Amino acid sequence: MSGGRVKIGIDGLDQMMGGGLVPGSIAAIIGSYGTGKTSFALQFLWDGVQLGEHTIYISLEEREDRIFEYMAQKGWNYKPFLNKLITVLKLDPSDFNLAINRIKNELPELIRTVGAIRVVIDPISLFEDLFESNSLRRQEMFRFVEGLRDQQCTVVMTSETDRDNPYASRHNLIEYLCDTVIILRYVRPDDLSDVHLALEVVKMRLSSHSREIKPYEILQDKILVHSEANVF
Ligand SMILES: Nc1ncnc2c1ncn2[C@@H]1O[C@H](COP(=O)(O)OP(=O)(O)O)[C@@H](O)[C@H]1O
Numbered sequence: 001m002s003g004g005r006v007k008i009g010i011d012g013l014d015q016m017m018g019g020g021l022v023p024g025s026i027a028a029i030i031g032s033y034g035t036g037k038t039s040f041a042l043q044f045l046w047d048g049v050q051l052g053e054h055t056i057y058i059s060l061e062e063r064e065d066r067i068f069e070y071m072a073q074k075g076w077n078y079k080p081f082l083n084k085l086i087t088v089l090k091l092d093p094s095d096f097n098l099a100i101n102r103i104k105n106e107l108p109e110l111i112r113t114v115g116a117i118r119v120v121i122d123p124i125s126l127f128e129d130l131f132e133s134n135s136l137r138r139q140e141m142f143r144f145v146e147g148l149r150d151q152q153c154t155v156v157m158t159s160e161t162d163r164d165n166p167y168a169s170r171h172n173l174i175e176y177l178c179d180t181v182i183i184l185r186y187v188r189p190d191d192l193s194d195v196h197l198a199l200e201v202v203k204m205r206l207s208s209h210s211r212e213i214k215p216y217e218i219l220q221d222k223i224l225v226h227s228e229a230n231v232f
Pocket residue numbers: 031032033034035036037038039040073074218219220221
């Protein structure tokens with residue numbers, strides 16, 4: 001923590017949020033595939049591990065071994081922390097009842113048992129897909145997020161974007177439920193020169209934050225936010 005904030009561990013981004021996430025808050029990182037959601041989420045986890053915090057990574061997309069591969073690629077010595085400070089759990093969203101049950105009922109229990117300070121759900125959009133109707137999804141997600149609020153941990157959930165709107169999550173829901181919303185997106189200049197990545201903090205409850213749009217790069221071992229540069 002820095003100045004009472006929970007850092008994501010990405011310099012420029014933490015600065016944009018006044019030092020990091022508010023402890024106990026719930027953040028959404030929204031972006032289309034390949035924008036770096038998993039990389040951001042892992043960085044948040046690893047920052048906690050380095051502080052000796054217990055962390056949980058719920059993966060609905062990538063298998064456990066892929067998650068570990070990511071960490072190894074980044075040069076993180078994660079192995080001594082496995083099943084100690086790092087708990088990774090892959091849920092199969094194709095088994096509807098099991099996935100819903102485990103997320104709804106077992107996750108709060110797991111957070112308590114592990115004493116998790118940081119929790120990642122990547123991506124929550126695959127969980128949201130499971131509900132049969134919009135009204136059921138809204139009702140269940142509201143309950144789920146409120147349940148997370150009763151815990152002591154800070155949560156980062158990622159989501160795919162809405163097909164037609166890069167500023168909205170796939171189901172147009174978590175941006176309202178979460179305290180903080182970070183948007184990751186591609187910027188394609190009109191002249192069809194290089195595609196860039198840009199991020200912005202569009203919402204942060206109970207805190208002031210930067211509204212600037214900053215370019216970033218995903219490097220082998222870290223995420224680099226170009227704080228000095230402007231996209232527009
Ligand atoms: N270790 C790495 N070194 C360099 N680039 C990487 C590395 N990991 C991921 N990337 C780049 O970041 C992109 C986004 O990765 P990822 O975090 O999986 O995005 P998302 O979860 O949004 O789909 C990848 O397509 C790749 O271009």
